[in-house]
Amino acid sequence: MAKNFDFLGRDVVSIRDFKRDQLEHVFESVDALEKKPKSLDAGLQGKMVALLFFEPSTRTYSSFQIAAENLGLKVSGFSNVAASSVSKGETLYDTIKMFEGYETDCFVIRHSMMGSARFAAEATDVPVINAGDGSREHPTQAMVDLYSIRRDFGKLDGLKIGVLGDLKYGRTASSLAYALSNYDVEICFIAPDALQIRPEVELFLNQRGTRFSRETSLATVANTLDVLYVTRIQKERIPDPTEYERVRGLYQVNLETLREAKPSLKVFHPLPRVDELASEIDGTEFARYFNQAAVGLPLRMALLNMVIGGAD
Numbered sequence: 001m002a003k004n005f006d007f008l009g010r011d012v013v014s015i016r017d018f019k020r021d022q023l024e025h026v027f028e029s030v031d032a033l034e035k036k037p038k039s040l041d042a043g044l045q046g047k048m049v050a051l052l053f054f055e056p057s058t059r060t061y062s063s064f065q066i067a068a069e070n071l072g073l074k075v076s077g078f079s080n081v082a083a084s085s086v087s088k089g090e091t092l093y094d095t096i097k098m099f100e101g102y103e104t105d106c107f108v109i110r111h112s113m114m115g116s117a118r119f120a121a122e123a124t125d126v127p128v129i130n131a132g133d134g135s136r137e138h139p140t141q142a143m144v145d146l147y148s149i150r151r152d153f154g155k156l157d158g159l160k161i162g163v164l165g166d167l168k169y170g171r172t173a174s175s176l177a178y179a180l181s182n183y184d185v186e187i188c189f190i191a192p193d194a195l196q197i198r199p200e201v202e203l204f205l206n207q208r209g210t211r212f213s214r215e216t217s218l219a220t221v222a223n224t225l226d227v228l229y230v231t232r233i234q235k236e237r238i239p240d241p242t243e244y245e246r247v248r249g250l251y252q253v254n255l256e257t258l259r260e261a262k263p264s265l266k267v268f269h270p271l272p273r274v275d276e277l278a279s280e281i282d283g284t285e286f287a288r289y290f291n292q293a294a295v296g297l298p299l300r301m302a303l304l305n306m307v308i309g310g311a312d
Contacts, residue, residue: 007306011121012129015139015175016204020182027147029302030295044071047105047308051077052095053131054111059271060131060141063296064108067304070297076102092116096123106308109133127307135169141270142175144299148292149227152266156183160224164190164251165231165276167197172270173231174201181208188225190215192250195233218251222261228253230269230277254278258286268292 006022049068053061061079068075076099092111099107107128109120114134121128132138150156161180167173167189177197180187181204189197189212196214205212215221218228230253252275253267269277269289281287 007303008309009127010307011117011127012139012303012307013117013121014130014137015142015179018139018179018182023143023146023179023182026143026299026302026306027150029306030147030299033298033302044073044305044308046074048074048076048103049106049108049304049308050099050102050104051075051079051131052099052107052109052111053077053079054092054109054116055132057110057131059293059296060110063300064129064131064304067297067301070301071304073105073304073308076104077108092120093123096120100124100126106304129303129307132171135171136174138171138175138270140296140300140303141172142179143303144292144296145172145176145229145268145270146179147299148268148288148295149266151295152288153226156180156185158184159226160186160188161227161229162188162190162218162221162225163197163229163231164218164253166195166233167191167231168195169233170231173229174198176229177201177210177212178204181205181210185210187212188215188221189213190218190221192216218253218257219260222258222265225261225265228258228261228265228267230267230273232272232274232276252276252278253281255280255284261286 051061051064057079065075096107104126107120107124107126108131109117109128110131111117111133114136116133117128117130117137130137130139146156149159153159163173163176165173174197177187178201187205187210193216255278258265265286266288267281267286269292271289271293
C-alpha cells in the first residue's frame with residue numbers, strides 16, 4: 001500500500017481540512033486493505049497510540065483499538081474518565097503532556113469540549129486524530145460514512161442524500177455535510193426547525209457551491225432520495241432538558257415512512273440508535289448501517305498507517 005507523505009505526521013482535526021483527492025486516496029487504501037486484509041505489513045511494531053476518550057464510545061473506541069492492534073501498535077490511554085486522573089481535575093493539556101512523555105506516536109481523542117482536538121493538536125507535535133469533539137466535528141466518522149456510501153453505489157457524484165434527525169447538535173451530520181461538499185451531490189436536511197442544520201454549516205456549503213435544501217418532513221422527499229442518513233437526537237448535548245422533551249420522539253424511520261421510497265434507497269446511521277430507526281428495517285435491502293459500522297475498522301487501520309508512517 002503506497003504511503004501518502006501528505007498524511008505522515010498529519011493531524012486529523014476537521015474533515016474540512018481534506019480535499020477530494022486526499023479523501024479518495026484514503027478510500028483507495030481501504031479498498032486495497034479490504035481486498036487483501038492480511039497483506040498490510042505496516043512496519044509499526046513498537047510504536048504507540050494513546051486513545052484518550054473523555055466521552056463514552058463503543059464503535060469508535062473499539063475500532064481504533066482493534067485497528068491499532070492489527071497494525072502491531074501498542075495501545076494505551078483510557079475509555080473511562082472515572083478511572084483516570086481526569087476525575088481528579090487533571091486538565092486536557094496535562095494529560096496530553098503526560099502521554100507525550102511516554103513516547104506516544106499518535107493521539108486519538110474524544111472530548112465533550114468543542115475545539116478540544118484543535119487545542120490538543122496545538123499542544124503537541126505528535127499527530128492528533130479527532131474522534132469527536134463536542135457537537136461540531138467527527139472527521140473519521142465522516143470518512144467512514146463517505147466510504148460506505150461510495151462502496152454501495154460505486155460513486156458519490158450525482159447522488160441525492162437526505163440527512164435526517166438532530167442536525168443542530170449532531171457532529172456526525174455536520175461532518176458528513178462538510179465532507180460531501182467535495183462531491184457533486186445534492187443534500188436534503190430533514191429536521192424540525194429546532195434541530196435544523198447550523199448556520200455556519202450552511203455558510204460553508206454555500207461557499208463551496210454545494211446544492212442543499214431544508215425540509216421538515218421525510219414524506220415529502222422520500223421518493224427522491226438515493227441515500228437516507230439518520231441520526232439520533234443528542235440528548236446529552238441539548239443544554240435545556242425542556243428543549244429535549246419538545247423534540248424527543250418527533251421522528252421515526254420505519255417501513256411505513258419508507259413506503260414511497262425508491263427500492264434502491266440505502267439507509268445509513270452512525271449508531272447508536274434509540275427510537276429514531278425501527279429494527280424492522282434491519283432485515284431489508286434498505287439497511288446498510290451495520291455494514292457501515294464494520295467499515296470503521298479497515299478505514300481507521302488505513303488512516304493510522306498513513307498518519308503514523310508505516311511501510312510503503
